[in-house]
Amino acid sequence: MAAWDALSLHILSLLSLVSLLFSLSSPSLCCCWREQFEPPSNMAAAAKKQFVRNRGKDVVSDFIQSYLFSRPDVVKLPGYDVLVRADYKEHKQDKVAILCGGGSGHEPAHFGFIGSGMLSGAVAGGVFASPSAKSVYEAIVTVSGKKGCLVLIKNYTGDRLNFGLACERAREEGIDVEMVIVDDDAAIEVAGSIPGRRGVAGTILVQKICGAVAEAGGSLQEVKQAAEQAKNSVCTMGVALSGCTLPGHARDASISPNIYELGMGIHGESGKEKVEMEEGDKIAERMIAALLGSSYATTFGKGTRVVLMINNLGGTPVIETYCMAQYFLESLKKREMSVERILIGSFMTSLDMEGVSVSVMKVDGSSAHFLAHLDAPTKAPSWPASGCTVRCTPFEIEGEKGGVKEEKGVGEEKVGFLKGVVEEVCRALISEKERLNEIDSHVGDGDTGDTFSRGAGEISARKENGDIRFTSGGKLLTSIADGISHNMGGSSGAVLEIFFRSAGTYLLQNNFDEPTAKQWVEAFQKGCETVQFYGGASEGMRTMLDAMIPALQAASAAAEENKSNLEILKCAAAAADAGVEETKTMKGLAGRSSYITAEDLLSWPDSGALGFAIALRAVVNNISA
Missing domain, CATH: 1.25.40.340 (DhaL domain)
Structure with missing residues (x-):
């Protein structure tokens, strides 16, 4: 094992050097790695007030320690920032395990989605930084049983390298493991680039679908196939009114007060375009138009049945998030698309970023069965309305229409x-x-x-x-x-x-x-x-x-x-x-x-x-x- 650990360090060092070289030609590549060690150049001079300012890398371990108080159904792997289902030993006897993870700062992703019907466990890195290959490997070993493990990650170079390396080691140990990479960000249109599209909030919908298949007793290949089909059926577009504030850093001031950024990434990466501030309904319309106009959304059109997910990026008031949901719904209805489900809340945040993202998933034709998977029960606390079908049209009590009309009597x-x-x-x-x-x-x-x-x-x-x-x-x-x-x-x-x-x-x-x-x-x-x-x-x-x-x-x-x-x-x-x-x-x-x-x-x-x-x-x- 010691020889392996030493070899792993050498391999990671080499891969990190390669990643750094690639990053010189691609600003988004390895942005998470750079941001962990270098203060972003666009930070404001004055620091935002924060409860956690000078604890550095301890912020994640402090968070996990307190998070465990509210989750008696999960346990922590000693020595690692890894949480798994408390019943993982029983679960892996006859179920495919599903593991996810990535940098911290996106809560409730991914710990909030651990539970029956979704994830078996999750691995946390530092804030906006990929976890180590060793911690991912230990998580795979812990949750995997005879039916194997699906590793589900977002498309970021650090995650691909570290989770991929852990999967290779697990296979070496005889564990049946597969990996699916989610890349749902419709804001990225760079053909042939190494980073490609980023993985964002649509990842949560993929987790729910393949989690339902695994809970129903599906094989590893069936679970993987569900994940692949789901990730190819969802597109996401985000918008930010502000950047985010890393613990101990000044606030990102790259977005001026009268501007919003269409397509900004969940780590503060540059978006598709900067637009002069406008009303929420116009922002929603612009987001939907950009999403459906991307080269990744060619299967969406008139009559398409979809699921709509509105994600609060962390700093948006709840009341505004729900207002934006209404605007997105109206925009899709205007295009004569049939919204079958609507999910609203915080799914994958970006610390305190003021903004929202909208994910649209196709659920007709060959993907019509997704609805049953999304409606399937789960005990993951951050999935809304667990076990219930979410209404996409509000129920209202019918009252008498019109008021008392004008009466005669006054000139x-x-x-x-x-x-x-x-x-x-x-x-x-x-x-x-x-x-x-x-x-x-x-x-x-x-x-x-x-x-x-x-x-x-x-x-x-x-x-x-x-x-x-x-x-x-x-x-x-x-x-x-x-x-x-x-x-x-x-x-x-x-x-x-x-x-x-x-x-x-x-x-x-x-x-x-x-x-x-x-x-x-x-x-x-x-x-x-x-x-x-x-x-x-x-x-x-x-x-x-x-x-x-x-x-x-x-x-x-x-x-x-x-x-x-x-x-x-x-x-x-x-x-x-x-x-x-x-x-x-x-x-x-x-x-x-x-x-x-x-x-x-x-x-x-x-x-x-x-x-x-x-x-x-x-x-x-x-x-x-």
Whole structure:
């Protein structure tokens, strides 16, 4: 054994030298090896804050040690960064073993996919670096039984060399072992290059399919054949908004803030092209077009049945990942492709890279049986909905379509006037979206503009559909409350729904179908009181009430003086504006602003109060016009 170890070191040294020579002509070749020892040249000057900064190679062993706490179903090979099924001895008696691995930093790949129905074990290298041939060999020996072992790897030079060398040694020892190399990255179009296409997230789909075949008792050749067919049926395209941050290094700053990179690799390798930032649906369309337009996706077309997998590359918010899934689905449906399954989550990440990848696998014709393999049960914790068929079309409860249509009872002139007021308020709130968001980013969570704009958009649409009822003052206010309830959301949405619903109920209960100025004011005062009761806030706490209460007090005084409707509204709007100004010096005592220091709040108005004042000012402008 000692002679073998010495020989192995000599062979690896020679292969590494050859790899280095090849890398001079191919930037992507052995990029993992180089990045492990040399800080990338495109790193930013300032380091990103990290929990793990100076532990070097210990980061992987520390990770594995803690990972084992959550996985009683796996065990570690002593002396190696290798995890295998805890029941590996029983499993290898009558099943083909499946082994995978590669550099760390792509979690949950590959430890998260160890379990019945998927992997028998996985081998981890350093961050973005291939594991040693010796550790791979020990893993093969451990999991392999009389039915042999399939080694499944991604197409990177270091992995090919080290896993390949381990397979050769295992065969020398009489172990029946085969290796399949996954190369699903559609961003690479370099005919005849040594590295070829990279292996990326589509690898997980291949693991699931050949894992199901192995679990069903398939032979090594049957499992290998399934893996080969699966890897030839899947294409992947990634996109990155940022690079990634290796532990202890500065963040990769190669992608400027207004640019995203189409086809960037999972180790930060250069992508297909850099594109000016655009909306998610346009990014998804560009990704699908590039994927289906590649020379590796010639079998995809109209009517093709596919499985769609959306992979979070590590730093993308979950909510955005799911939004992108919807955009990808729409893009494929536009091409009249039939999406049979959709898988969404983190499968193969790139540390903290902000981005997603999309994998499309063909599951019709000779590959139609893939669906059964993908639906087969597995205990691998990182495979979604284990044992279940994943829906590709959402189930929704059917409700009555349309709302209550406009009723007779109020003159067309008055209805037209009220519609104009409602539309002007909606327009004003939507146009102020960005300003409200900017202010709220300093005093809250940065979404007030989105919230008001969403509510305004819903009410405007309902007005066009006849769902805002102008037949009486009470019905007008309660139907506005219905619109707010349906789509506005947030604390502001709840406050305004209570405000309008309570005011509308007051008018309905008192049969004030065409309210006078005083009755309107009384109704809104009732709404304001109800908001204070349920919300617990009051004037002076830096909330929407700091515009609402002064406005209603001023309106009430003006109404008592029998001023015109326009004058009453002007007095209310001026008082609301003054109330907004007052909030700039208030301490936050309610809502999100209560968590922010008085110094940080200083000079910024409350965004909810400002939204209310904008709406009231829009009413005045409409009537004055």
